[in-house]
Amino acid sequence: xxxxxxxxxxxxxxxxxxxxxxxxxxxxxxxxxxxxxxxxxxxxxxxxxxxxxxxxxxxxxxxxxxxxxxxxxxxxxxxxxxxxxxxxxxxxxxxxxxxxxxxxxxxxxxxxxxxxxxxxxxxxxxxxxxxxxxxxxxxxxxxxxxxxxxxxxxxxxxxxxxxxxxxxxxxxxxxxxxxxxxxxxxxxxxxxxxxxxxxxxxxxxxxxxxxxxxxxxxxxxxxxxxxxxxxxxxxxxxxxxxxx
Amino acid sequence: xxxxxxxxxxxxxxxxxxxxxxxxxxxxxxxxxxxxxxxxxxxxxxxxxxxxxxxxxxxxxxxxxxxxxxxxxxx
Numbered sequence: 348x349x350x351x352x353x354x355x356x357x358x359x360x361x362x363x364x365x366x367x368x369x370x371x372x373x374x375x376x377x378x379x380x381x382x383x384x385x386x387x388x389x390x391x392x393x394x395x396x397x398x399x400x401x402x403x404x405x406x407x408x409x410x411x412x413x414x415x416x417x418x419x420x421x422x423x424x425x426x427x428x429x430x431x432x433x434x435x436x437x438x439x440x441x442x443x444x445x446x447x448x449x450x451x452x453x454x455x456x457x458x459x460x461x462x463x464x465x466x467x468x469x470x471x472x473x474x475x476x477x478x479x480x481x482x483x484x485x486x487x488x489x490x491x492x493x494x495x496x497x498x499x500x501x502x503x504x505x506x507x508x509x510x511x512x513x514x515x516x517x518x519x520x521x522x523x524x525x526x527x528x529x530x531x532x533x534x535x536x537x538x539x540x541x542x543x544x545x546x547x548x549x550x551x552x553x554x555x556x557x558x559x560x561x562x563x564x565x566x567x568x569x570x571x572x573x574x575x576x577x578x579x580x581x582x583x584x585x586x587x588x589x590x591x
Numbered sequence: 592x593x594x595x596x597x598x599x600x601x602x603x604x605x606x607x608x609x610x611x612x613x614x615x616x617x618x619x620x621x622x623x624x625x626x627x628x629x630x631x632x633x634x635x636x637x638x639x640x641x642x643x644x645x646x647x648x649x650x651x652x653x654x655x656x657x658x659x660x661x662x663x664x665x666x
Binding site (some may be wrong): 351352353458468528531532534535536537539542569570574577 | 655
């Protein structure tokens, strides 16, 4: 029967800190990204470059020009953040579609039931909540850095007239709701995709899953793009000078 | 009606009603995107980016309903 759990299950504990299967997956993705970036860094200095280097280089330059359209003159400062978001989320979403993720089972820490060893990391609300929090905190950080404390605080506490004061309160609420919408959008899309794939596989076991896998690959890409694009748009709004 | 049946009914209603609004919204976005392309075919890449972003916003609302339905069903 279908076994769907909405939260990630802890596999073992490390110093009282539960290690969940989603956390393991994001560790693997982090390792892949780390090795990839070390490789790129080492290749860019060597005289003879491999084909893989040019592939990574193409991806980086393409995404750089894409974000340059939004971030404009601040691209060099802000691209590391949004680019990292894009590639991390993209790899996470696609890693969740690999065979073995969700189907390799191990005994849980209390030896009670079988739980999957890997779980798509974006299909865990904790991961996406962390990503959303990083994104929103970065908006505040760059807001202070580009506008200074006075310019930053004036956006939220404006006493020039009652309407502006009320707008400042709304601005605070919208910042908080951004965390929720960021995290729920990513979590919902990826988790819904996993449930959809599972249900389809139970309805018709052969061949029919294939177009849905294609769609999930596309959804994974679009969600990574949307997350990083929205972060870029909000960041460029946060660092823009206000007129009037 | 017992609690489990009520829960299933609530999950169905949550996603059923929650998908109505985003459905209308995605239809409107697609219609306007096609209209914009018809008027101005050379702006295809700009229209596509904006459309996908707007679609993701509209879709996110359906996804909230879906998350609520899934939480109701599987917890």
